[in-house]
Amino acid sequence: MEIDLRHLRLVTAVAEHGSVTRAASALGMAQPALTAQLNRIDAALGGSVFVRDRRGARPTPLGDLVLRHARVLLPAMDAFAEDVRRHVAGRDDAVTSLRVGTVATVLGGIFLNRLRADLPGVALTSFTAWSADEAARRLASGALDLALVGACENEVLPTDGDVVWSRLFTDPVFVLLADDHWLADHDVVPLGELAHEYWLSAPGEGCFERCFVAACVRSGFTPREVSETERAAAIEQVRGGHAVGLVQPLLLDAPGVRPVALEGEPLSWTQYVGWRRDAVDRLDVDAVRRAALDAHAEAVHRTPAYERYLAAGVDPAVVDRATGAAS
Incomplete structure (x- = not known):
C-alpha cells in the first residue's frame, strides 16, 4: 500500500483529537475501520505512527515526522x-x-x-x-x-x-442559579458569596477554567470543584440545586434557572x-x-x-x- 493524502488526513485527525475513538466520530467512520486503516499505514511505513493505549493516541517519533509533512502537503x-x-x-x-x-x-x-x-x-x-x-x-x-x-x-x-x-x-460571564437559590432574586451577586458552591462550565481545552480559578483567587477563595458539561446537562444540574453554572448570558431562557450577573464582572x-x-x-x-x-x-x-x-x-x-x- 502507498501512502496518499487520504491517509495523511486520517493521521492528522487522530493527532488533533488525541484519540482514535474521537477521530473516528469526527470523520464519520466506525472506530474498527479507522483502526484497520492505521494498522495498514503502520505496515506501509514500516513502523508505528501512534502509541495507542487507554490514555488515547500519541504520535511516535515516526508519527511526528509524518505530521510535519502532512501540515505542509494538506x-x-x-x-x-x-x-x-x-x-x-x-x-x-x-x-x-x-x-x-x-x-x-x-x-x-x-x-x-x-x-x-x-x-x-x-x-x-x-x-x-x-x-x-x-x-x-x-x-x-x-x-x-x-x-x-x-x-x-x-x-x-x-x-x-x-x-x-x-x-x-x-460579554461578561454570568452565574446560572436555580430559581430557589438564596441569591436568585439578586440582580448582581459578588463572586465571593458563591465560594462554597460546586461549579459547572462548558467543555473545552482552552483558557476558561484557568481564568475562572484566577478570578476566584482574587475574590479570596479557591473553588471546591469545577466540572465540564454541555449546556443541557448543566441546566438540569443547576435546576436540581446540585451546582451553579458559568454561562454566557445570550439566548438562555430555561424554566427553573436564572442567569445572574457577577459583581464587578470578574470574568468575561x-x-x-x-x-x-x-x-x-x-x-x-x-x-x-x-x-x-x-x-x-x-x-x-x-x-x-x-x-x-x-x-x-x-x-x-x-x-x-x-x-x-x-x-
Missing part, C-alpha cells in the same frame, strides 16, 4: 483543489465555498445563518470545535477557511500557520473571527465581520434580560464591547 493540496475549482467555474476571483468552524455555542448557529444570507452563492460547510485552540489548529492546517471562537478577554489566541484573528465583542468572554492570511485576497473580510456582529446583536435582542442589563449601563465599557464597538 494545505497546499487544498489550495490547489480550490484554485482548480474556481478556474473551471470561470470565477478565479470569487469564493465558491467556505469551511467554517465554530465553538459549540448557540451564537455559532446564528453566525452561520447570517453568512449564508450575506454571501449568496457561497456553499458553507461547518465544523464544531470544543475550543478555540482546536479551531486554530484546523485553520492553520487549512482544514478550515474561517472560525468564530471565544476566549477569556486577555487571552492571546494562537497564530500558527499565519492565522489572523479579528476581535469582535466581549471575547469573541473573535479568524482566517488564514493567504485567504484575505479571496474573502470579503468586512462581510464576515458584519455577519458575526449582526449575529451577536440578534442574540442580544433575543435575550431580553441581558438586553435590559446592557441598557441599564451597569458597565458602559461592556455595552460598547457587546454592541461591536471594539475592534
Whole structure:
C-alpha cells in the first residue's frame, strides 16, 4: 500500500483529537475501520505512527515526522483543489465555498445563518470545535477557511500557520442559579458569596477554567470543584440545586434557572473571527465581520434580560464591547 493524502488526513485527525475513538466520530467512520486503516499505514511505513493505549493516541517519533509533512502537503493540496475549482467555474476571483468552524455555542448557529444570507452563492460547510485552540489548529492546517471562537478577554489566541484573528465583542460571564437559590432574586451577586458552591462550565481545552480559578483567587477563595458539561446537562444540574453554572448570558431562557450577573464582572468572554492570511485576497473580510456582529446583536435582542442589563449601563465599557464597538 502507498501512502496518499487520504491517509495523511486520517493521521492528522487522530493527532488533533488525541484519540482514535474521537477521530473516528469526527470523520464519520466506525472506530474498527479507522483502526484497520492505521494498522495498514503502520505496515506501509514500516513502523508505528501512534502509541495507542487507554490514555488515547500519541504520535511516535515516526508519527511526528509524518505530521510535519502532512501540515505542509494538506494545505497546499487544498489550495490547489480550490484554485482548480474556481478556474473551471470561470470565477478565479470569487469564493465558491467556505469551511467554517465554530465553538459549540448557540451564537455559532446564528453566525452561520447570517453568512449564508450575506454571501449568496457561497456553499458553507461547518465544523464544531470544543475550543478555540482546536479551531486554530484546523485553520492553520487549512482544514478550515474561517472560525468564530471565544476566549477569556486577555487571552492571546494562537497564530500558527499565519492565522489572523479579528476581535469582535466581549460579554461578561454570568452565574446560572436555580430559581430557589438564596441569591436568585439578586440582580448582581459578588463572586465571593458563591465560594462554597460546586461549579459547572462548558467543555473545552482552552483558557476558561484557568481564568475562572484566577478570578476566584482574587475574590479570596479557591473553588471546591469545577466540572465540564454541555449546556443541557448543566441546566438540569443547576435546576436540581446540585451546582451553579458559568454561562454566557445570550439566548438562555430555561424554566427553573436564572442567569445572574457577577459583581464587578470578574470574568468575561471575547469573541473573535479568524482566517488564514493567504485567504484575505479571496474573502470579503468586512462581510464576515458584519455577519458575526449582526449575529451577536440578534442574540442580544433575543435575550431580553441581558438586553435590559446592557441598557441599564451597569458597565458602559461592556455595552460598547457587546454592541461591536471594539475592534
